[in-house]
Amino acid sequence: MALNVAIVGSGPAGFYTADSLLKADPACRIDILDRLPTPYGLIRFGVAPDHEKTKNVMRGFARTASDDRVNFYGDVDVGDALSLDELRGMYDAVVLAVGAAHDRQLGIPGEDKAGVVGSATFVNWYNAHPDFVDRTPDLDTSSVVIIGAGNVAIDVARVLVKTPAEMAATDLPAYAAEPIQGAPISDVYMVARRGPVEAKFTNVELREMGHLENCVPQVAAADLPDEVTGEMSPRDRRVREKNLETLRTFAAREADEKPKRVHFVFFASPVEVLGDGRAEAVRFERTRVENGRAVGTGEHFEIPCGLVVAAVGYLSMPVDGAPFDHRYGVVVNDAGRVAPGLYAVGWIKRGPTGVIGTNKPDGRDAAQQIVDDLGSGGGMPGRDGLESLLRSRGRRWVDFEDWRRIEDAEIAAASDGAPRKKLYRREDMYAVLDQQRAAG
Ligand SMILES: Cc1cc2nc3c(=O)[nH]c(=O)nc-3n(C[C@H](O)[C@H](O)[C@H](O)COP(=O)(O)OP(=O)(O)OC[C@H]3O[C@@H](n4cnc5c(N)ncnc54)[C@H](O)[C@@H]3O)c2cc1C
Structure with a gap:
């Protein structure tokens, strides 16, 4: 049987x-x-x-x-x-x-303020997840802070700063493209608790940040060590050495080269989201890395912003x-x-x-x-x-045949170059199926 x-x-x-x-x-x-x-x-x-x-x-x-x-x-x-x-x-x-x-929380005061969003929520929103399409973030700000140093943080930064032409051949839905590309965002800060050697970016994703049409990457040369030290696999060491090499090229870029900037900020731990009801700044404590862990130095600073995206993991x-x-x-x-x-x-x-x-x-x-x-x-x-x-x-x-019909409708509706125009409401998906059944 x-x-x-x-x-x-x-x-x-x-x-x-x-x-x-x-x-x-x-x-x-x-x-x-x-x-x-x-x-x-x-x-x-x-x-x-x-x-x-x-x-x-x-x-x-x-x-x-x-x-x-x-x-x-x-x-x-x-x-x-x-x-x-x-x-x-x-x-x-x-x-x-x-x-x-689900989003992992930052665990700091102020994270419940308006203007603070988890990366799962934010990514689901711009990727047309049926449960998140109405969770439009307030993007009316020149400055965004992304907390986290992994590929998800880089994805969010890139989607926020790419031009309409750079996003034309993608499946970014119009309801997200319009507010993102119409937003007055000029500076995105990606903030990591530890240093560039500990950051979890893969090198292809990091390098891509150096080739954006309208945006220049920025990093403080003083945050970049001369070499990768510590115990790790040869593979990890290679990735980190490549990342350091890429970050060194970013350190040599001029801030006014392009209208937008993505700042890679290392050695900073978020302490509090500040603001009267909604996020107006994030307060950080500077850190140093000891035995692979971030340790606070007692020195604080703030980054003003109107949107905080917490890309600190999933649950x-x-x-x-x-x-x-x-x-x-x-x-x-x-x-x-x-x-x-x-x-x-x-x-x-x-x-x-x-x-x-x-x-x-x-x-x-x-x-x-x-x-x-x-x-x-x-x-x-x-x-x-x-x-x-x-x-x-x-x-x-x-069923899978139904899904193929939905997928075909998405592909047929896509504009030139885009792979698909995603359907994101259950009723619209079922309407496609019902129309096709009615048409025999
Ligand atoms: C923002 C983001 C970007 C990423 N980008 C990349 C990338 O570019 N390249 C790469 O290699 N990896 C990437 N990853 C990692 C990759 O997506 C994951 O490794 C992988 O998707 C995990 O697979 P999974 O099947 O465990 O979970 P998922 O992909 O999350 O699949 C879980 C499925 O279970 C369903 N489900 C949940 N609850 C129920 C329930 N109660 N009943 C029925 N169904 C349910 C969900 O709807 C979902 O379809 C990314 C991850 C994230 C979060």
């Missing part, structure tokens, strides 16, 4: 798991459920709109979803449409691949019916095994770190564990049970 496996979440971790399972047990049947009508998780809602090539991985995922043994159930929230226990009652194995979609939320480790923000698991028949992969298993490909080994491990634990012995009703339960509750879902 075929093994019936449900994967909750259609981001990279979910798709890599499906892919590995199809190879590990060619007789299995896999159903991928997502709370959103659209597949691909952070590939659609995280990856920056001007990095279309990064999204090419979706093509391979689409091939997996189109396999006869795989079904997609979009707009099915596990925890709302049905419970995890109900799902486990219908499948031989359930794999949690729900990611970590998972507990999944009802699965044990949760609040300290590490992950589902309690032993190398991916959560409970008999229940597995975890991706950010909900490991925490929010790494790139798309980092999720691949998780998928391989989960597939192997499922085959090892269950053999090929199935017996649970799988999709027949799921569909009759959803129907009995009057729940509609988006």
Whole structure:
């Protein structure tokens, strides 16, 4: 009897798991459920709109979803449409691949003021996530502070300063492009608690900041050490040396070369967001790095700004019916095994770190564990049970053919050069499907 496996979440971790399972047990049947009508998780809602090539991985995922043994159930929230226990009652194995979609807090006074936003919220907004399209930030300011020194911080800075021409061939939605590109922003400060050697940028993303049409990168030469010191892998050392080299070229750039500037500010820890009801400045304490940790020096300074974006990491939320480790923000698991028949992969298993490909080994491990634990012995009703339960509750879902229709409508509506014009309201997506059905 075929093994019936449900994967909750259609981001990279979910798709890599499906892919590995199809190879590990060619007789299995896999159903991928997502709370959103659209597949691909952070590939659609995280990856920056001007990095279309990064999204090419979706093509391979689409091939997996189109396999006869795989079904997609979009707009099915596990925890709302049905419970995890109900799902486990219908499948031989359930794999949690729900990611970590929530903002980590700064933990400083004033962060609840208007004009302070987390990067998850901000990125979801400009990437047309259905739950965030109405969270328009107030961009009426000349100065923005981004707290954090990783690729997400760089993505946010880049999207804020790129010109309309630089963003034309992207899927940045018009409702975000208009306020961003019409904003009087001239200076973006990316502030890191530690130094350039500890910063987590990848070099391609950092170098890109030196080639923007209307914006020049700035960094204080005094913040750049002569060499990379400390214990680290040869690979990490290479990346950091390259980053230092790139930052040295930034230190030589003139502030008035272009109308906008992105300032890389190192050795500064946020202490408080200042302002009367809304953010007007961030107060920082200067730091020095001791044994890899930022230590306060007692010296303070302020950066005036009207918008603060906290890019300090992501958090998972507990999944009802699965044990949760609040300290590490992950589902309690032993190398991916959560409970008999229940597995975890991706950010909900490991925490929010790494790139798309980092999720691949998780998928391989989960597939192997499922085959090892269950053999090929199935017996649970799988999709027949799921569909009759959803129907009995009057729940509609988006299958993969439906998604292809939505995707085709997005591609057809795109202006010249843009890959797609994203639909971002559920009702608009269902309207596309209903119109096509009515047209026969
Ligand atoms: C802003 C940002 C930009 C990034 N850019 C890059 C990049 O350029 N290149 C790169 O290699 N990596 C990038 N990454 C990292 C990469 O996106 C992650 O490594 C990867 O997406 C994590 O995969 P995941 O499947 O664990 O989670 P996700 O991609 O978040 O997928 C989780 C899925 O689960 C669904 N889900 C959640 N709860 C439920 C529920 N209750 N029921 C059903 N479904 C549910 C969600 O809707 C989502 O589709 C970026 C990350 C972020 C945050």
